[in-house]
Every structure is written in structure tokens, then in C-alpha cells.
Amino acid sequence: MTRFRIIYLLLRLALGGIFIYASLDKILHPAAFAEIIFNYQILPGALINLTAIVLPWLELVIGLLLVFGIFMPGAAALTGLLLTVFWASLLFNLARGLDIDCGCFSTQSAGSASMAWHFIRDSVFLIMGLALFILVLKRDKLSSSKEVA
Amino acid sequence: LESYGEMVRVSFYQKTAWQSLLILLAALTAGLIFNHLRANGIPLTADWSPEARMVSASGHSLVIPTEEARQAHAAGQALFLDARSQEWFEMGHIQGARNLPPEEIEGLFAQVLGDVPPDRLIVTYCDGEDCDLSYDLALALMERGFTNVRVLINGWTVWREAGLPVEEGRS
Numbered sequence: 001m002t003r004f005r006i007i008y009l010l011l012r013l014a015l016g017g018i019f020i021y022a023s024l025d026k027i028l029h030p031a032a033f034a035e036i037i038f039n040y041q042i043l044p045g046a047l048i049n050l051t052a053i054v055l056p057w058l059e060l061v062i063g064l065l066l067v068f069g070i071f072m073p074g075a076a077a078l079t080g081l082l083l084t085v086f087w088a089s090l091l092f093n094l095a096r097g098l099d100i101d102c103g104c105f106s107t108q109s110a111g112s113a114s115m116a117w118h119f120i121r122d123s124v125f126l127i128m129g130l131a132l133f134i135l136v137l138k139r140d141k142l143s144s145s146k147e148v149a
Numbered sequence: 150l151e152s153y154g155e156m157v158r159v160s161f162y163q164k165t166a167w168q169s170l171l172i173l174l175a176a177l178t179a180g181l182i183f184n185h186l187r188a189n190g191i192p193l194t195a196d197w198s199p200e201a202r203m204v205s206a207s208g209h210s211l212v213i214p215t216e217e218a219r220q221a222h223a224a225g226q227a228l229f230l231d232a233r234s235q236e237w238f239e240m241g242h243i244q245g246a247r248n249l250p251p252e253e254i255e256g257l258f259a260q261v262l263g264d265v266p267p268d269r270l271i272v273t274y275c276d277g278e279d280c281d282l283s284y285d286l287a288l289a290l291m292e293r294g295f296t297n298v299r300v301l302i303n304g305w306t307v308w309r310e311a312g313l314p315v316e317e318g319r320s
Contacts, residue, residue, distance in 0.1 A: 030184065030191045038197055041279055045197035052191065053184045058176035065172065073161060074168020140161045 004135065011132040012066045015079055018125065019063030022104060026056035040089055058082070066132075076129075076136040083129040087122045094119055199302045203284045211287050213299035215307050218272055222313070227270040230261075230290075232282035233305070243274065243304070244314035251285040258293070270297045274304020 026033040034052035037043060043051060062082070065075035086104070094115050104118060184190040195201075203211050213221075221227035222243070229246035231238045238248040249261045265271070271290060275282040280303070287298045301307065309315060 027183075030189065034191060034195070046194050048197055049191050049195045050193055053193070054177050054180035057180040057183070058173065061172055061176045061179070071168045071172065073165040074170075074172050077165045078169050078172055137161060140164075 004138075008132070008135045008139070011128055011135065012069060012072075015125070015128055015132060016063045016066030016068075019059045019066065019079070021063075023056045023059035023063060026052075027060065030056075040093060042089055042092065072136050073140065076133040080126075080129045080133045083122070083126045087119075087126045090115065090119050090122055199278060199284075203287075203300050203302070205291060206288070211284070211298065211300045213272055213301050215301065215311060218299075218301045218304075219311065219313060221270060221272065227272045228265060230271055230273045230286060231305075232273050232275045232280075232286040237276070238320075239318055241305075241309075241315055241317050242320075243308050244316045245320075246274075247320045249286060251282055251289055254286070254289050262290075265295075267294045268296050270299070271295055272299050272301050272304075274301040274308070276303065276305040278303050 030052050033056065034049050037048050037051055038045075058078070059082070062075050062078050065071045066079065104122070181193075184193075200210060200212050205211055218227070222229065222245075229243045231242045231246045231248045232251055233248075234250055235248055238246075242248070247261050249257055271287075273283040273286045273290070283300045283302075283304060287300050290298045
């Protein structure tokens with residue numbers, strides 16, 4: 001139980017920190033972030049700006065909830081969902097050979113950092129996110145059965 | 150007991166669903182309000198079509214219609230610049246075009262464009278609706294003083310599909 005608690009806390013803080021850090025530069029530079037979304041060549045043009053406006057705030061809100069441990073089922077589910085979408089977008093463009101700046105943490109051009117490296121890093125984040133959601137689900141079941149007992 | 154487990158599961162997923170919805174709404178509201186209030190906010194929707202994006206520093210469109218490009222080519226009025234890499238250029242390009250990938254403009258400028266007057270009509274192209282190399286090249290040329298630069302969107306594909314003259318090898 002204690003080990004679970006430590007892993008749970010570490011995952012929450014790590015993912016929360018990652019999401020908050022990732023949101024800040026995008027919130028500061030919405031036009032540059034819109035350009036990055038455009039470069040992914042996935043969303044229709046009409047949705048690009050709205051995504052550039054809302055997505056960084058979604059990351060910030062989720063990051064804060066994770067760090068403070070509030071609304072955990074919702075926050076952990078959205079964490080998993082977002083990381084899956086980011087991961088799939090990178091994989092999609094890796095597969096079709098489109099070299100894009102991932103825009104994961106910064107709206108500046110990443111330069112030499114490779115798509116493959118971004119993809120491996122995103123894969124690690126995704127595994128962390130899914131692990132967190134499973135832990136939240138387990139904790140919820142435990143606490144519910146305790147209430148009854 | 151089994152039905153109890155089922156109940157817990159359902160309530161967990163319900164909780165997940167309404168919390169997710171609330172979080173999404175909070176982010177949507179915060180994003181829209183902040184974007185509205187800030188100085189460098191962006192419009193909620195924008196035109197991301199090539200025609201709307203490929204504009205000069207002063208804001209006028211650089212796009213040249215295929216028919217106009219064809220006429221300029223036939224009359225020998227325009228210099229065509231292929232912005233793709235050398236390998237692609239040698240596999241096939243618009244007849245008479247020269248090769249100048251925008252990332253190599255520093256080293257190749259004098260060699261490729263040393264003999265070209267700045268008011269000459271230059272048509273840049275690459276391949277694919279979303280290829281920006283031709284646009285990047287056009288901007289770089291205008292920065293270097295060329296005054297009559299246009300972009301033929303999806304140029305290589307459009308040119309071939311129209312059955313217009315092409316050639317292979319080095320220029």
C-alpha cells in the first residue's frame with residue numbers, strides 16, 4: 001500500500017509538472033503554437049486557432065489538478081487521453097515521413113532534436129499516464145470498499 | 150458482491166465523465182477569456198489555405214495561378230526556381246528551372262542567381278499542397294532585393310498534371 005502511495009504521488013507530481021511546464025510557453029505564444037498545430041497537418045484549418053487557444057489551458061488546468069490531487073479520476077483520464085492523442089499524432093507524422101517541430105514544450109523550433117527522440121519520450125509519458133489512471137481506478141475501488149466495511 | 154463491484158465501476162466512470170467535462174469547460178472558458186483580453190490574442194478561426202498564408206511581408210498574396218505561370222514560361226519571361234532538394238530536382242523538374250533549396254541559399258545564391266536582375270519575374274515551386282519550401286524561398290529572395298517573386302502552389306504536381314514541359318538531370 002505504501003509503495004503504491006509513493007508511486008501514485010510521484011506519477012501525479014511528475015505528470016502534473018510536465019503538463020504545467022508544457023503549457024506555459026504555448027500560453028505566451030498562441031500564434032506560434034497555432035503554426036505548430038498547422039505543421040502537424042492533422043486538424044482542419046477551421047479548428048487550428050481554437051485548439052491553439054484552448055489546449056494550453058487544458059494542459060495547465062490538468063497539470064494543477066494532478067499536482068494538488070484534486071478531481072483525480074477526471075484529471076487522470078484526460079491526461080491519458082491527451083497523451084494518447086499527442087503520441088498518435090507524432091506516430092502518424094513519423095510514419096508518413098513528415099519532419100515537424102513537435103512543439104511539445106516550446107513554440108521555438110527544436111532544431112536538431114529528432115522526431116524519433118520526441119516519439120520515445122512521448123511513449124514514456126504515455127505509459128506514465130496510463131499507469132496513473134490505473135492507480136486512480138484502483139484507489140477508487142479500495143476507498144469505496146472501505147466505506148462499506 | 151458482483152453487482153456491488155459493478156456499481157462501484159459505474160460510479161467511477163460517471164465521476165470520471167463529469168469531472169472531465171468540467172475540466173474541459175474550465176479550460177475552454179479560461180482560454181477564450183484570456184485570448185479575448187490579452188494584447189496578442191489570435192482570431193478564433195483563421196484561413197490556413199495556401200493562398201491566405203503565402204503573403205509577402207507587406208501582406209499581398211504571392212500566389213501565381215497555374216495559367217499565368219504557364220504563359221510566363223512559354224514566353225520565357227520567368228525564371229523558375231525549384232525549392233526541393235537536389236535529388237528530387239534531378240529526378241525531374243520544370244523545363245529550364247534552376248535548383249535552390251531555401252536552406253542552402255547562403256552558399257548557392259551567387260552561383261544560382263548571380264546573373265539575374267532583381268526585377269526579373271521569379272516563380273518558386275516545390276511539391277505538395279502543404280509544401281512551404283517555395284514560400285520560404287520566395288521570402289528569402291524578397292529579403293535579398295528581388296521585387297517580382299511569385300509562388301506556384303503544389304508546382305511540380307500541377308505542372309506535370311497539366312502536361313507542361315519538364316526535364317530531368319542537373320540544370
